Amino acid sequence: MIAVIGGAGYIGSHTVKYLMQQGKDVVVFDNLSTGHKEFIPSNVPLVEGDLANKEDLQGLFTQYPLIDTVVHFAAFAYVGESVEKPAMYYQNNVVNTIHLLDMMLLYEVKNIVFSSTCATYGNPIEWPITETHPQNPINPYGRTKLMMEHIIEDYSRAYGLKFVALRYFNAAGADSECEIGEWHEPESHLIPLVLEVAIGKRPSISIFGGDFNTIDGTCIRDYIHVTDLADAHCKAIEYLKEHGENLTLNLGNGLGYSVLEIIRMIETVTECSIPTVITERRSGDPDKLIGSAVKARELLGWQPQYDLEKIIETAWQWHVKKFGGVK
Ligand SMILES: NC(=O)c1ccc[n+]([C@@H]2O[C@H](COP(=O)([O-])OP(=O)(O)OC[C@H]3O[C@@H](n4cnc5c(N)ncnc54)[C@H](O)[C@@H]3O)[C@@H](O)[C@H]2O)c1
Numbered sequence: 001m002i003a004v005i006g007g008a009g010y011i012g013s014h015t016v017k018y019l020m021q022q023g024k025d026v027v028v029f030d031n032l033s034t035g036h037k038e039f040i041p042s043n044v045p046l047v048e049g050d051l052a053n054k055e056d057l058q059g060l061f062t063q064y065p066l067i068d069t070v071v072h073f074a075a076f077a078y079v080g081e082s083v084e085k086p087a088m089y090y091q092n093n094v095v096n097t098i099h100l101l102d103m104m105l106l107y108e109v110k111n112i113v114f115s116s117t118c119a120t121y122g123n124p125i126e127w128p129i130t131e132t133h134p135q136n137p138i139n140p141y142g143r144t145k146l147m148m149e150h151i152i153e154d155y156s157r158a159y160g161l162k163f164v165a166l167r168y169f170n171a172a173g174a175d176s177e178c179e180i181g182e183w184h185e186p187e188s189h190l191i192p193l194v195l196e197v198a199i200g201k202r203p204s205i206s207i208f209g210g211d212f213n214t215i216d217g218t219c220i221r222d223y224i225h226v227t228d229l230a231d232a233h234c235k236a237i238e239y240l241k242e243h244g245e246n247l248t249l250n251l252g253n254g255l256g257y258s259v260l261e262i263i264r265m266i267e268t269v270t271e272c273s274i275p276t277v278i279t280e281r282r283s284g285d286p287d288k289l290i291g292s293a294v295k296a297r298e299l300l301g302w303q304p305q306y307d308l309e310k311i312i313e314t315a316w317q318w319h320v321k322k323f324g325g326v327k
């Protein structure tokens with residue numbers, strides 16, 4: 001059985017849906033701090049609990065003794081907030097994750113798939129970024145994730161835990177059946193914010209900086225569909241069971257798009273014109289993040305299915321369904 005920690009959140013809920021479609025046995029553990037109960041399929045049990053409380057975790061592992069694998073999404077993930085409130089981030093992303101690891105050891109659960117991030121690379125020095133690229137995160141959020149990568153490695157060496165650490169690039173898009181999608185409160189990610197302009201909820205999109213060292217002066221990112229991420233998790237779980245070998249993998253499409261290119265693609269897909277305002281840079285934004293996912297393709301046989309247009313189409317369908325009609 002697979003315990004999905006943070007399974008009511010954006011990437012977690014898409015992974016739960018995908019795992020169920022693959023016939024896996026799943027239980028969700030979530031405190032619903034940023035997740036949504038309605039994102040969990042009715043046939044999947046939810047243990048409402050907080051990683052901060054070891055008793056809640058004991059409850060999970062005693063109630064579901066068949067758990068042999070944990071997929072761990074639960075974390076705080078706003079870069080800006082992590083700069084203002086680092087204590088909150090170190091507590092939830094590091095201390096609370098250590099609780100989870102300790103409880104896994106106590107209940108002899110040996111396999112973990114961990115959500116890491118391209119934010120652990122900081123300002124890259126070469127592209128595409130491979131897994132061996134130096135990791136020098138430039139904000140507390142990225143540092144919490146890098147610390148957890150190291151802690152998990154140490155637990156593996158000393159206590160025999162087996163792990164796959166997945167460094168996602170920019171997760172985007174929604175379930176193609178439009179049952180679930182991206183719903184962060186507050187929303188800070190580019191694509192959903194631009195879609196809010198398209199549905200008339202905001203007058204314009206702020207472009208955070210027009211003087212980056214890129215083709216058009218705006219930041220370049222590697223966007224990867226959330227269902228492609230879900231598929232990679234499923235393959236990572238199978239890999240751990242078959243090979244019992246630790247892995248650290250980038251998950252991205254290997255293609256970079258600037259903020260302006262994203263806005264143009266959204267204008268094409270939505271057939272709406274998007275007013276833009278160039279503002280100050282947001283602190284901690286590297287110019288360009290483009291990942292190499294060659295290792296994930298080779299070792300997991302992972303093949304992303306969604307290009308940028310499909311990513312935006314699914315995000316748009318979900319956005320209109322969830323947040324209202326077109327202006
Ligand atoms: N969204 C991205 O682009 C992106 C990119 C790279 C990495 N990540 C990582 O992926 C993971 C999931 O991101 P997301 O966008 O789905 O976030 P999310 O906020 O939608 O999901 C996180 C889930 O964890 C739960 N949670 C948080 N703290 C908890 C706790 N103490 N106890 C129990 N449950 C708790 C929340 O309620 C929520 O359901 C995070 O670890 C994030 O750092 C996300």
Ligand SMILES: O=c1ccn([C@@H]2O[C@H](COP(=O)(O)OP(=O)(O)O[C@H]3O[C@H](CO)[C@H](O)[C@H](O)[C@H]3O)[C@@H](O)[C@H]2O)c(=O)[nH]1
Nearest residue numbers: 077117118119168169188189190193206207208219259285
């Ligand atoms: O209103 C906005 C929002 C974003 N952006 C720009 O759009 C790009 C993408 O920004 P997002 O906020 O959508 O995503 P990030 O690139 O900041 O993603 C980072 O934060 C995520 C956590 O939510 C993940 O961890 C990810 O790995 C990490 O790189 C950035 O250049 C950002 O400056 C704007 O110009 N205007």
